[in-house]
Amino acid sequence: MSTTAIDTQIALNGALNRNAPIRQSAGAQVTDYDNRQTVGKITVDNPKMACREVNVYYGQKHAIKNVSLDIGANEVIAFIGPSGCGKSTFIRCLNRMNDTIPAARVTGLIKLDDDDIHAKEIDVVQLRARVGMVFQKPNPFPKSIYENVAYGPRIHGMVNDKAELDQLVRDSLERAGLIKEVEKRMLEPGTSLSGGQQQRLCIARAIAVNPEVILMDEPCSALDPIATAKIEELIDELRENYTIVIVTHSMQQAARVSQRTAYFHLGDLIEIGDTDQIFTNPRHKLTEDYITGRFG
């Protein structure tokens, strides 16, 4: 175990016990609760996605307030924060899923590589093929396991013949670590799998179209600890090829899988930094209160 991992462990222990002395020694630099300026470095050296001054409104409600943030290539970035803080809303901006909500309005700049995702020449279909998504509740299509994975390549016309498609489906299931479990039952409905398997099927479905970024909105909140561990392991492997954005309620999970962590509070991005730093040495009082379990 590296030293940072040990530190993280200590921090997490502290999170379980709000009076642990270590938390009191690591004082925050921003102690003013009303200061909602983002603390930490929002930029990275090799950004995959860049968000600048993003605002989201649901009708009258201002759900995301002026958030600027870079997402680095091949990194896992975790969004944490209490319920209703806007982390899910923000992740849904990244592949324009908020378009499906009639009352939602998004302003600001979001770039994927060099493309403005709101630009006219970027079709939402293309964007969503490049930025895949895994949802909170496993939602396989009520079709066979094979069809679930084959759906994306098929609608985008990625393959030329059946053999190619078969291979792509197998590869995707393999990369999602599901192939051994479903090899013999490719034609059974995807809904017949267990919850954890369904979620890995959804990941296989997402990576079948070879996206650049995978968004995961609380992918483990409906799963048991063993299934969760498998998904986390998978996220770590997928980092090699993809950029992953994960929203999570579990601080332990964020600490385990991510390299950078962003803390949201009531629509504001309060703090962003390396995961180790956020959990060992939070610089904003709100972040500290949250990770030490004072609220959330």
Next chain:
Amino acid sequence: MNKATSPNGATPPHERDIKTIVNAGLARRHAAERRFRWYGLTAITLGLAFVVLMFANIINKGLPAFWQTYIQVPITFDAAALDPEGQRDPRALAGADYNALVRAGLRQLFPKVEGRLPLRALSALVSTDASYDLQRRVLADPQLIGTQQEIWLLASAAVDTFVKGNIDRGLEEANRPIKDNQIDWIDQLRAAGKIERQFNAVLFRSGDSREPEQAGIRGALMGSFFTLLVTFLLSFPIGVATAVYLEEFAPKNRWTDIIEVNINNLAAVPSIVFGLLGLAVFINFFGLPRSAPLVGGLVLSLMTLPVIIIAGRAALTSVPPSIREAALGMGASKLQMVGHHVLPLAMPGMLTGSIIGMARALGESAPLLMIGMVAFIVDVPKSFLDPATVLPVQIYLWSDLPERAFVERTSAAIMVLLAFMILMNGLAILLRKRFERRW
């Protein structure tokens, strides 16, 4: 410890024993529950009793109509009378006097009958259709000419009614449609085994007629079939497309709210109003023919559309949003999302709604009266533009006629209509059971 007391001096609520309090009220709660259950049971029993009563009544009245009385008569296909020129020319054969053959056959059975009136009474034993029956037989098989055959001829409605026991022998002769001498002949035929009840194929083979024994529901059935075909072909695709557009594509604003309220209201508009609309628009304005299944189908489509749209929208809303998100998240376009995922899941519900709407359309008569589908039509319709009537209207027409034989036919037609209704509703239930909740 100073005990807190209520203003009236009793023990305060938080110090009373919850167990005794609950137990005291328990009997009352249980009684209320039992009472409600009993109300429900009574209501259902009463409802079922009426259904059973209705069915028993209809079946009791209608069942005899499926059997019809036939009389076996020896017919001599006399070559000299039928085909004097011996050419076997169909036109000459069709024009021959088959009535004479029937009369001769009957006289052969009862040679002692003399006089104009008794002979007429004798001929009245068989239906006026008997001579046409012989004509059809000869035209179909000219080999019959020159032979003598024992042929079962359709008895007249009066004889049929009497044989079925619906005319009392004890009535005065003048008060019954069948006379003393006819009763005598029938008894003789019966004794000789020359009178019997056969399956009433005429009922399913022919159109309407003024003679009950020749009247059938084929015309009404075909009319209903063509009308419903038009209704289905129009209202199902349009209804489903409307539901999909309103539910998945249309923006939610005041206009769509108004449209939605109007669709819901249309479903509650009395059906006769649609008939008036059809009369004014399709017949008077567009000049479509009266009494045609096409117009009937158009009118019933107007009536069925709101039902299908409402059922379709309900089916679409019941598809979980997670499926939509999954498809959109994969980069499916909106139409792909609907076509590949939402519609297949909503289809059973839509079909169920449509079938129930169609069953309602099948039983509808009021709007069709307005567009002239209430006429007396003997010919079986062969296309969407032929004059036609439909089953419920046929029932209405027959129920108005005084002959006893039409009473049982009315009930028989109701039975056929009910059979189709039950079949369609059964299909709807089957579809729902089969494809319900696959996610």
